[in-house]
Amino acid sequence: MYKSEQLAHSLKVLIENGTWKAHEKLPSLRQQVEQSGLSLITVMNAYQELEAQGLIYSKEKSGYFVVEQTSQHNLPVHVVNETIEINSVVFKYLKSIQSENIIPLGSAFPNSQLLYSAKLIQSLGQLAKQRRSYEQTPSLPPGNYQLRKTIAQKYAMQGIPTDPSDIVMTSGGLDALNLSLQALTHAGDYILLQETMFYGAWQAAERLGLKVITIPEHAEHGIDLEAFEQAILKYPIKVCMMMLNSQNPIGFTVSDEIKLKLAKLLHTHQIYLIEDDVYEELYYGQKKPLPMKYFDQQNWVLHCSSFSKTLGAGFRIGWVYAGKFSEHIQHTQLMSTLSVNSFIQNALVEYLSHRHYEKHLKTLRSTLQRYKKQYFNYLKAHLPAQCHVNYYPSGYFLWIELPARVNSNDVYHQMLEKGVSITPSNLFNITNQQNNFIRINCSFELNETFIQALNHLITIIEAALKD
Amino acid sequence: MYKSEQLAHSLKVLIENGTWKAHEKLPSLRQQVEQSGLSLITVMNAYQELEAQGLIYSKEKSGYFVVEQTSQHNLPVHVVNETIEINSVVFKYLKSIQSENIIPLGSAFPNSQLLYSAKLIQSLGQLAKQRRSYEQTPSLPPGNYQLRKTIAQKYAMQGIPTDPSDIVMTSGGLDALNLSLQALTHAGDYILLQETMFYGAWQAAERLGLKVITIPEHAEHGIDLEAFEQAILKYPIKVCMMMLNSQNPIGFTVSDEIKLKLAKLLHTHQIYLIEDDVYEELYYGQKKPLPMKYFDQQNWVLHCSSFSKTLGAGFRIGWVYAGKFSEHIQHTQLMSTLSVNSFIQNALVEYLSHRHYEKHLKTLRSTLQRYKKQYFNYLKAHLPAQCHVNYYPSGYFLWIELPARVNSNDVYHQMLEKGVSITPSNLFNITNQQNNFIRINCSFELNETFIQALNHLITIIEAALKD
Numbered sequence: 014m015y016k017s018e019q020l021a022h023s024l025k026v027l028i029e030n031g032t033w034k035a036h037e038k039l040p041s042l043r044q045q046v047e048q049s050g051l052s053l054i055t056v057m058n059a060y061q062e063l064e065a066q067g068l069i070y071s072k073e074k075s076g077y078f079v080v081e082q083t084s085q086h087n088l089p090v091h092v093v094n095e096t097i098e099i100n101s102v103v104f105k106y107l108k109s110i111q112s113e114n115i116i117p118l119g120s121a122f123p124n125s126q127l128l129y130s131a132k133l134i135q136s137l138g139q140l141a142k143q144r145r146s147y148e149q150t151p152s153l154p155p156g157n158y159q160l161r162k163t164i165a166q167k168y169a170m171q172g173i174p175t176d177p178s179d180i181v182m183t184s185g186g187l188d189a190l191n192l193s194l195q196a197l198t199h200a201g202d203y204i205l206l207q208e209t210m211f212y213g214a215w216q217a218a219e220r221l222g223l224k225v226i227t228i229p230e231h232a233e234h235g236i237d238l239e240a241f242e243q244a245i246l247k248y249p250i251k252v253c254m255m256m257l258n259s260q261n262p263i264g265f266t267v268s269d270e271i272k273l274k275l276a277k278l279l280h281t282h283q284i285y286l287i288e289d290d291v292y293e294e295l296y297y298g299q300k301k302p303l304p305m306k307y308f309d310q311q312n313w314v315l316h317c318s319s320f321s322k323t324l325g326a327g328f329r330i331g332w333v334y335a336g337k338f339s340e341h342i343q344h345t346q347l348m349s350t351l352s353v354n355s356f357i358q359n360a361l362v363e364y365l366s367h368r369h370y371e372k373h374l375k376t377l378r379s380t381l382q383r384y385k386k387q388y389f390n391y392l393k394a395h396l397p398a399q400c401h402v403n404y405y406p407s408g409y410f411l412w413i414e415l416p417a418r419v420n421s422n423d424v425y426h427q428m429l430e431k432g433v434s435i436t437p438s439n440l441f442n443i444t445n446q447q448n449n450f451i452r453i454n455c456s457f458e459l460n461e462t463f464i465q466a467l468n469h470l471i472t473i474i475e476a477a478l479k480d
Numbered sequence: 481m482y483k484s485e486q487l488a489h490s491l492k493v494l495i496e497n498g499t500w501k502a503h504e505k506l507p508s509l510r511q512q513v514e515q516s517g518l519s520l521i522t523v524m525n526a527y528q529e530l531e532a533q534g535l536i537y538s539k540e541k542s543g544y545f546v547v548e549q550t551s552q553h554n555l556p557v558h559v560v561n562e563t564i565e566i567n568s569v570v571f572k573y574l575k576s577i578q579s580e581n582i583i584p585l586g587s588a589f590p591n592s593q594l595l596y597s598a599k600l601i602q603s604l605g606q607l608a609k610q611r612r613s614y615e616q617t618p619s620l621p622p623g624n625y626q627l628r629k630t631i632a633q634k635y636a637m638q639g640i641p642t643d644p645s646d647i648v649m650t651s652g653g654l655d656a657l658n659l660s661l662q663a664l665t666h667a668g669d670y671i672l673l674q675e676t677m678f679y680g681a682w683q684a685a686e687r688l689g690l691k692v693i694t695i696p697e698h699a700e701h702g703i704d705l706e707a708f709e710q711a712i713l714k715y716p717i718k719v720c721m722m723m724l725n726s727q728n729p730i731g732f733t734v735s736d737e738i739k740l741k742l743a744k745l746l747h748t749h750q751i752y753l754i755e756d757d758v759y760e761e762l763y764y765g766q767k768k769p770l771p772m773k774y775f776d777q778q779n780w781v782l783h784c785s786s787f788s789k790t791l792g793a794g795f796r797i798g799w800v801y802a803g804k805f806s807e808h809i810q811h812t813q814l815m816s817t818l819s820v821n822s823f824i825q826n827a828l829v830e831y832l833s834h835r836h837y838e839k840h841l842k843t844l845r846s847t848l849q850r851y852k853k854q855y856f857n858y859l860k861a862h863l864p865a866q867c868h869v870n871y872y873p874s875g876y877f878l879w880i881e882l883p884a885r886v887n888s889n890d891v892y893h894q895m896l897e898k899g900v901s902i903t904p905s906n907l908f909n910i911t912n913q914q915n916n917f918i919r920i921n922c923s924f925e926l927n928e929t930f931i932q933a934l935n936h937l938i939t940i941i942e943a944a945l946k947d
Contacts, residue, residue, distance in 0.1 A: 043513070043520045053510045053520075104811050107620055129614040137823075141608035147596040147792055153574055184651055184796075191816055200667075216815045325614055327822035329651075344571050348683040349658055354821050355794035356604075 016051055017058035021066075024059065028068050028079055035081040039069060042076075070248050073201060080247045099215040099443055110434035116466045117454060119425070119434030121261075123409050124456040127377055128325040132369040137360045146359050154343035156182025156332075157358035163365045164332055173307050179336050181343055182353045186291040186319035186331040187213050190254065191220070192349075193287045193315045193333050196341045197252045198223055205244055205253040207236075209441045209450075211261045211289065214254045226250060227444060235265040238274055245282050252285045258302045259292035262441050262452040263412045264405035266302050276308035286314045291331075294323050294374050297382045297406040312336045320361065323374060328357045381409045381456055388455040391464070395471050397478055409456040415449040419477045422448060424470070431469040483518055484525035491526065495535050495546055502548040506536060509543075537715050540668060547714050566682040566910055577901035583933045584921060586892070586901030588728075590876050591923040594844055595792040599836040604827045613826050621810035623649025623799075624825035630832045631799055640774050646801055648809050649820045653758040653786035653798040654680050657721065658687070659816075660754045660782045660800050663808045664719045665690055672711055672720040674703075676908045676917075678728045678756065681721045693717060694911060702732040705741055712749050719752045725769045726759035729908050729919040730879045731872035733769050743775035753781045758798075761790050761841050764849045764873040779803045787828065790841060795824045848876045848923055855922040858931070862938050864945055876923040882916045886944045889915060894940045900933040 027033050040048065045056045060077055063069045069077045110119045140146040155161065161177040168175035183189040190213060198204065200222035206214050208227040218225050226244050231237035236257065244250065257267040267275075279286055288305045296302055306316040315338060319331030330353065335342045364370065388411055389404050396402065401414040415421060421437035428435050438450035453470075457463055494500050507515060512523045527544055530536045536544045577586045607613040622628060628644040635642035650656040657680060665671065667689035673681050675694040685692050693711050698704035703724065711717065724734040734742075746753055755772045763769055773783040782805060786798030797820065802809045831837065855878055856871050863869065868881040882888060888904035895902050905917035920937075924930055 046510070100811050100815055104814055107814070111620060125614065129611060134609060134611060134614070138605060138609035142601060142605035144596060144601060147592065147601070147794055153578055188816065220812075220815045327614055329821050344567050345687075347571055347574070348567055348687045349655065349816065354796050354824065357821065357823070 015055075015058075017055045017062065020045075020049060020051060020056065020059035021062040024063060025066070025068060028063075029082070033079045035079055037079050038075070039077040039079065067247075070203065071201070072249055073199065078249075099212060099219050103212045103216060103440060106436075106440055109429060114432065115429070116433040116462060117457070118428075118463075118466055118470075119436045119452070120454045121436075122326050123322055123377075123381070123454075125325060125327075127380055127456060128323065130324065130364075130369065130373040132367070132373070133324060133360070133364045136364045140356070140360050140363060146356055154181060154346045155335075155339060156180075156353050157355065157362060159362040160358050160365070161332070163362065168306070168334065171301065171303060171307060173304075175334065178339060179334055181333050181335045181339055181346070182358065183317075183319075183331045183333060183346070184353055185321055185326070185329040186289070186317055188329075189317035189319065189331045189333040190214065190287060190289055191217050192342050192345050193317060193335070193338070194218075194221060194223075194252065194254065195345050196335075196338050197285050197287070197315075202252070203248050203250045205241070205248075205250045205284075207255055207260070208444070209263055209438070209447070210254075211256060212440050212443070214289070215443050217254075225444075230263065230265075234271050235260060235263075235267040236271055236275060238271065238278070241275070242278060245278070245284060250284055252287060253279075254287040254289065255305075256289040256292075257305055258290055259295055259405070259407035261292065261408075262410055262436065262438075262450075264403060264408055264410055266296070266405065266407055269303055269308075272303065272305055273308050276305060276310070276314070279309070279313045280311055284313065288314055288316045290316055290318045291322055292408050293318055295378060295381060295408045297378060302407075306334055312338075323370075323377060324361075328361075329354065330357055330361060382406070384458060385409060385411065385455040387459040388453065388467070391459065391467055392453075392471075395467070397471075397475055399478070400474065409454060411453045411455055413451050413453060415451065415474060416478060417449050419474060420448050421451045424451060424473055424477065427473045428469060431466075431473075433466040433469055435470065482522075482525075484522045484529065487512075487516060487518060487523065487526035488529040491530060492533070492535060495530075496549070500546045502546055504546050505542070506544040506546065534714075537670065538668070539716055540666065545716075566679060566686050570679045570683060570907060573903075573907055576896060581899060582896070583900040583929060584924070585895075585930075585933055585937075586903045586919070587921045588903075589793050590789055590844075590848070590921075592792060592794075594847055594923060595790065597791065597831075597836060597840040599834070599840070600791060600827070600831045603831045607823070607827050607830060613823055621648060621813045622802075622806060623647075623820050624822065624829060626829040627825050627832070628799070630829065635773070635801065638768065638770060638774060640771075642801065645806060646803050648800050648802045648806055648813070649825065650784075650786075650798045650800060650813070651820055652788055652793065652796040653756070653784055655796075656784035656786065656798045656800040657681065657754060657756055658684050659809050659812050660784060660802070660805070661685075661690075661719065661721065662688060662812050663802075663805050664752050664754070664782075669719070670715050670717045672708070672715075672717045672751075674722055674727070675911070676730055676905070676914070677721075678723060679907050679910070681756070682910050684721075692911075697730065697732075701738050702727060702730075702734040703738055703742060705738065705745070708742070709745060712745070712751060717751055719754060720746075721754040721756065722772075723756040723759075724772055725757055726762055726872070726875035728759065728875075729877055729903065729905075729917075731870060731875055731877055733763070733872065733874055736770055736775075739770065739772055740775050743772060743777075743781070746776070746780040747778060751780065755781055755783045757783055757785045758789055759875050760785055762845060762848060762875045764845060769874075773801055779805075790837075790844060791828075795828075796821065797824055797828060849873070851925060852876060852878065852922040854926040855920065855934070858926065858934055859920075859938075862934070864938075864942055866945070867941065876921060878920045878922055880918050880920060882918065882941060883945060884916050886941060887915050888918045891918060891937070891940055891944065895936060898933075898936040898940075900936055902937065 042056050046053050068080055070080055071077050161180040164180050165175040165177045194217050203224045203226060205226045208229045226248050228237055228240040228244055259266055286305055290304050304316050306314045316334035392402050399416040403412045422439055425435055425437040436452040438447055509523050513520055535547055537547055538544050628647040631647050632642040632644045661684050670691045672693045675696045693715050695704055695707040695711055726733055753772055757771050771783050773781045783801035859869050866883040870879045889906055892902055892904040903919040905914055
């Protein structure tokens, strides 16, 4: 055993037998060096090992503290660093499925033929011919006032009082998430993520050098409030990043009841939530699901969304409901991309000022619902019985559980050889190694080509089960 | 005196009397703690103080080393942190001049009426009407292949062999600079900047937590190679960021001879240069000035440029000649804004495939030259004789030296009251407190309105001289 392991072990015993109590401060690195006669590096390694094991946590400039010991959940800290390299994995994956010849069941984007509405293209065509659409100095942060006003009105219609100054336009939804996280954290801070989640959240954490705590999904409610509460009691979590409506990749939408409880917990414990709500418009029911922002009384929620899933990702237009953080986020934006494309912002103002967008969304929703049902029925009928296809009434993804012995990453590689992409679960489950799920994009009409693609999937899974 | 100051002082004496030699490693923090009996914090403070004084430098994971003592230049390290807050200063400044009613002598952007060529607008109008312009999954990094190919050909025409895969499209020039710097550095690294420089470089350094060394401008050559060599010998500089053609704000263009020497130094000392060349097309002479990339044999130069100063900043389209760093930069991009607006990229491909761009540039250059000469002549004739107006044959800025006792920040505030913006030198000289320069944008026709704006400037400076 290395010296650092010996020290970590003896400290662990002291924590577990109650010598060091919950939230008590451990001796500083320097005190520990003096007491133990070990080197600073050795002591640091021991403390880092205990932190990785979820026994202690660090606070900037204050030192290390004992984590509250509970037996219900195991919530280790995932220190995101170069050894995890989520970004490399995602990069390789996206490159592998990029070719136009690949049938895009693995795509994150909806079928572009359903987006880019004819009326919007008409607006763009009209505006594009006119010099005045361009002849402005680029719109500095927070972006086009009229567009922010229109977005503010959409929030108001959901019962969320909003001023245009609350909104900051961004270069797509990922930019909104990144800017928000950057505004609220410093390197070394703890954040909380859903265990199965859009890889962008992990990439952002990696980029900013944050420590990540994850909570598992709740089978019924989506969010496990008990695990959540335990995590925030155990760790000094500053920010959560979550998707609560049509969650990517799983698909669930959290109920208003759970959202309200979550909002109360955020408020009580003074924790920020960055809400990724880019699928907010793709519900199949009568009523648009409420964002967490609705339940937020005191600006603990930053709500991020975009037009990428409804009008087209190529536009790169998103926003964050930043509230009191508006100026801070604009500062950060000014240091990175400076501003958001002004021509497209102008075109959106024109397009959104009519009822075109609502009509477009109505058609989009019903088409996605019809397609997704087709995929669900086909897969339900033809996949081996041991597979479980989750169906949720929103969005355009199906999240399929394969039998535990089928490795979804193998399925992805075999599908690629057949010219079809799918998304394996290791892109969403960064830490728990749950390797037997896949995500399928159902936004394409289930014609012969796509039936054949699904048949490849069925054959490959059947073969894997026989191995 | 604090204990840390006492320690810093005694170490300083040991360095200056030669006990500790140049590039020798100082005792580690831990060793120093043991030797001195002082606390870790005290020792760290002392070391940081010595670093700030330019007496020692740090290397990641290796410790602190003695800086070579020379008497020619004083090149202190500027540790960029929250106390400098360049970004806040820039933010306030940009907000203050944003209104459309302010006469934009302080604008960084060329007069938009000279950009957005009619042919490009025609292309955009045509493309905007067609669904296929949008119906692609968003172009992932490195961006539109055809556009990168066109840009590669432009490099090739200057004698720089370039493959489309060397180019990464970015959301404007600032994004290119940021991505390049992020790819080449880690927090705590040393970089070298020009003393008087576009504030974006300082903002990027601030954002990434880098230590900045600056070298003063050379009155004749622009770049002071002697100061440069001294700086790289003294400090473990990893990356330089410089503007060598139509430098913003001063306006000089460095000669080929100096560029060649600089390239050799980069090569010999294995230092990267991020070249900000966004004004490359705005030369008045017969021949486009060569970028540093031309003199670079081994990929030490990353060349950043954009269409913002020639076609319009609202498009947010830039690029970096990334060479072997292409993949690394794409990774970083994938974590931030994901990709660059694909519609505008498509429109540029169409526009650039004809000779339209060359014709547009020719008109743009001659107009800018004519306007700038008008401003220069007017100011030369009417400004107090103690003012010195620098004229360089490129771009659209005049850099004006006021008498030392006139504070350009006061001039800026007084001009704002008259409804006119100018840019004071404290936005470019972050560290040396040179407060008696202003930058004037000359890309607007010198009509009655702008003559009146210049008259305000003249009156305000005259009054300041009488105070």
